[in-house]
Amino acid sequence: MRLRSLGSLSLLDEQALEGLTQTVASVPDQHELMSEGECPDVLKVLLEGLACRYKILPDGRRQIVSFLVPGDVCDLEARSGRPLDHGVATLAPCIVATVDWEGLEAVLSAHPTIAEAFRTATLADVAILREWLVNVGRRDAYERMAHLLWELFLRHAVVGRVQDNVIDLPLTQMEIADALGLSTVYVNKTVNRLRSSGVVAMDRRQLRVLAMEELRSIAGFDASYLRLPPDIAARYEPALMSDARPRIGPI
Amino acid sequence: MRLRSLGSLSLLDEQALEGLTQTVASVPDQHELMSEGECPDVLKVLLEGLACRYKILPDGRRQIVSFLVPGDVCDLEARSGRPLDHGVATLAPCIVATVDWEGLEAVLSAHPTIAEAFRTATLADVAILREWLVNVGRRDAYERMAHLLWELFLRHAVVGRVQDNVIDLPLTQMEIADALGLSTVYVNKTVNRLRSSGVVAMDRRQLRVLAMEELRSIAGFDASYLRLPPDIAARYEPALMSDARPRIGPI
């Protein structure tokens, strides 16, 4: 539960959070954590595994709108009381903590720092969403693929899920396609291109980054949107450390 | 300023908001309201005109990531103290209200309903962002164009900016292209297709919807993500009113 504190900042009132956790359940692969139209009355946190937010068009086209890695919250949107406009589903066997909303509400008002952390988490998600829109709208398949992989790598690094430059990434090529707005066939060709450039090695369960400098440069990656904690930034995105102020673009 | 209350819900402590407004300034067309890298210490609200959030890649490709219509807030992200990962610029002459952050902070803690309204506004923005990602990732140019136009029409309706099925929309085709992830040339062809279907009439300053039912159907529009107030929904999206529970999609 305190995994979230890695992503943002929280202090020693973590105990309050500890006490909150109601249930910790394992959820099988390809299982809906919450479905479109539902009005969630609980808050779910992904502790282990991989999940996604997605929207489906009436004719079956699907767009994956974000991935959830351990420590991410399913329903930052919960309190609104409005029905969800999208679904959340597991992409692997997961461990999920559930917290009822009333209890959390109490903790939030008692510990403003935690409330602040939630707000920060929401903003971080939005920043990622914006970057995805740029990715799909303005990068070609090769850049897009590289960008997604490096983002996922960094996000796994933040929550301590990197070993030996390898992360668990149990994604189907169809799922990658739905995240990038591509077809499965073309995802395959693009992945192969990355493989034969010696940049990554990947199969359905793992991603190994062989040339992180090159992956980053193919992606045209500017990591500032991820708000990496200093240790991770120093390790994987040294360019960020030199000067925090990025260039100002013209209109 | 209370325009925002139209978009979400707020009560009679609007007076507190009234008192807050520090400056109301007109800003010329094509002017940056906030630039990437900046750490905003004020909050800006668009009162009149049209603006956009955008990100630019090093090689000049640009993606417009959202449009701001009157009543929208530029920097819901402000409090984080982090540098902005994107810019905000006017797309027309605008009127902008500026509020210093400390004052707002005070009002927010005194009036939790207002704080709640801000949170709701953030979530509404995110919902739109998700829908844009679907739009760019999974719809073709024709659907995409129709979707954007109808969304903008509805959002203008919410803030009372529709007259005679016409909205002010001072957008360049290049700006539309950057919002939809298309080229200007193709935007032109797509707009012409919509025009010659008799669905819309548009020039650089105005959009007139001639066949809203058809525009909606081309777009494959599901308005639930916009969380329309009941009166607007009844007027323009009657389908929403019959049953609030949309279909559940499979994984």
Added chain:
DNA sequence: CGCTGCGTTGAGCCGACTCAAAGGTTGTGG
């Protein structure tokens, strides 16, 4: 051991892009 789902490969096609040039508008300065 056969089924089912996923990865891989090839052929052919089409949507959207680039390049290029010609009309329209708008605004500005003479």
Added chain:
DNA sequence: CCACAACCTTTGAGTCGGCTCAACGCAGCG
């Protein structure tokens, strides 16, 4: 008030990235 300049829109020709359709290989699983 006109003429020019700058910017935007429109149109055409040609190209290409990414899609569809289709088949085949492979692996995990019952």
